[in-house]
Amino acid sequence: MKTLVTYMTQTGNTQKIAEAIFDGITDEKDIKDINDISSFEGYDLVFVGFPVLQFNIPENVSKFVSENVAGKNIAFFMTHGVPEGFEAIKSWTGSTKDIAASGNLLGTFDCQGKVAQPIIERLEKSDDPEMQAFAKMAAAAPNKPDETSFQKAKEFAKEIQAKVQ
DSSP states (O other): OEEEEEEOOSSSHHHHHHHHHHHHOOSEEEEEEGGGOSOOTTOSEEEEEEEOBTTBOOHHHHHHHHHHOTTOEEEEEEEESSOTTOTTHHHHHHHHHHHTTTSEEEEEEEEEOOOOHHHHHHHHTOSOHHHHHHHHHHHTOTTOSOHHHHHHHHHHHHHHHHHHO
């Protein structure tokens, strides 16, 4: 079985999780930035990672996956600025079902990542109390993802891989 781990990253958080997932895979594997691939052809299993941007899947990732997922085993991983278990995460992970509709969605993984300081500052200045609260959550995790996140990502990779074998 051949596995691809592909990702989009802005601050490096998602790349770090991609590397942890890659380390957890025991079969033949490749790891590539999503901008460096043209399709999922030749892979039996694909992990796709991205940062949650403005509470959504980045448009380029969504479009690429939708166009290439047909008949593929796929799993998603994402990084975001809120603590794991935050209620809104369910809608973010739920939207992966839509873009993977023509494939075989095996699971999703998410973890908190460090948010860039300019974004935190912009959120703090917002008139919206929800955005201000989000800024506090993001600022409280300057060292995420951490070793616990990496270990959970490796375990996720093993669980997903076992579903395909």
